[in-house]
Amino acid sequence: MLDVRSRAEQAREKKAALGADIDLSKYSFAEVSHPYLQDLRQMPPEDREQMLNAGVDANEVDRSGTFIQKDSAVLYSKSRQEGLEIYPVKEALEKLPWVEDYYGKLVAPETDKYTAAAELSLQNGYLIRALPEASVSMPVQSCLYLDRDGMAQTVHNIVICEEGSELHVITGCATSPHLRNGLHLGITEFYIKKNAKLSFTMIHNWAKNMAVRPRSVGVVEEGGLFLNNYICMKPVKSLQMYPTTYLRGPGATARFYSILLGHPGSELDVGGRIILEADKTRAEIISRAITNGGTIVARGDLVGEKAGIKAHLECKGLILKGGVIHAIPELKGKAEGVEMSHEAAVGKIAAEEIQYLQSRGLSEEEATSTIVRGFMSVDIPGLPKKLKAKIDQAVAQSEKEMM
């Protein structure tokens, strides 16, 4: 831990490679306390509703566990299933010595001033772990909730899937309806061990003036699978993230899916990077970006280091009502026999598609929204139906704002 702090110390002023530079002095890093809840239903109704929008159900129906952090305080942290461990990360660091072997090992604390600030003023975060061979079929839900205006929330999360385990996590980041201005700095480290499977679905519901800088890195060992879904349909002032995953063991697979909506005044810079280090690894990055006035940079980067790896990148953008979409797909093959491809397209809805649907009885508006819905609907093989339904729901909620 000392090492993490001293490394972070060096990067206090280090600007990030991407995204607008954020003046951290404008935000309060002071802790805000909230009482721990014995029962999730004690939460005020407006908070509950905001969390529900981000996929977190206060009744815990069909959930194997829950972690909720409001501002800097952990409100609730509980596993409801054998083979599943959920801890606030600070508690885990105190009680479980082995956590040090994971903490800060993937996301370097000196990455930039945001990782540095997160480590130096760490509030909390979660540790979610599926024990070896545990099959946690119902998703774990987590929510990082921001309530205090002008506050900087800092979290460090760790997700560990031990050998042969299966884990699904749905994590929502949300703000209370009255919040206008805030900052979220989050570090997340994913460990997917041999033959383990993790689906991680993140739904962001931020506020208009929020700045958001998540930093995440994952490692997938032999035969492991990492499905990473990201949905951001609500306005946010400035969001920049470039999660990276290393496919370290033979036959490991990672698939990233993202669905982004750029509102007027929003700047989203979202990418995905997968490094295929081992034999027979597979990677896929698929992104859908729609703007109705905002700016979206959709990045994707695949690095193939071994012959026989397969990787594909698909970046599609739709400009509905002004705005900018900048697709930056990158492929780097570092061995003979890599198989890598990408397709990128930015455009508008084709008139002939609208007319085709009109000739099946839809009005122009109905046809347009049907096409947009189709554009946003991405098949995610391996994702439980209920989580897919959550994603579809999050997308559908913003449909009106898109048109």
Add this chain to the structure above:
Amino acid sequence: MLTIEDLQVKIGDQVILSHIDLELKPGETHVLFGPNGSGKTSLLMTIMGYPGYKVTHGKIAFKGQDITHTPIHERAGLGIGMAYQRPPSIAGLKTRQMVQICAQAKGGRKVDPEVLAREVKFERFLDRDINVGFSGGEIKRSELLQLMAQDADLMMFDEPESGVDLENITLVGETIAKLLQRGAPRAKKSENEPTVKERLINRTKMGLIISHTGFILDYLTVDKAQVLYNGVLSCKNNPGEILKCIGEFGYEECVKCLM
């Protein structure tokens, strides 16, 4: 009934159809012959209401209503449907959803996509994105499936036999025949069933079929054939006779002799 009177259509500044007169009574099916580029598809697109095809003269009426300037979806609502030759693909929209959309065209009709799809051997495409990566024959079957769900009263088919392999041509031909209430006559299975004659009289569906080759005529009877040549509807006659004439003398001569 579909009535087209002295229609002139332009794309941009160019006249592509002129002096078109056409009448399709309930229960009638016409076939439209013509060389490439003669305006056959344009005529169908105009009847469907595509805004790129500008009617500069004349009028189109359907079921007694002037639809010359009615938007596409309202025409669909009135019961006009079309099977396209090259429809666009729409990523993320499942064929199953498209079938449901079609079923709503004339107002809340309930259909079972599985049952309909079975008729054109298309069940395993229901969860595929509409037209994405479909072969020529698959597109035809998908279009027929949509028309089946739509239950249109006027059905237009743009070259239904093109790009279809021998195995599927029978399926396509027989499905169109069925849609147009022109299925092969069969013996009555019960006393309550209408006789062949009654079925003929009770026919209501109208059909307009574009054909290059006339193969489709092996599967259904049509009432009339017409030749569209250089944007003008040139003759009306018995389909067999016209096909024979085109085969022997070519379109140019054929149009002259029958005018």
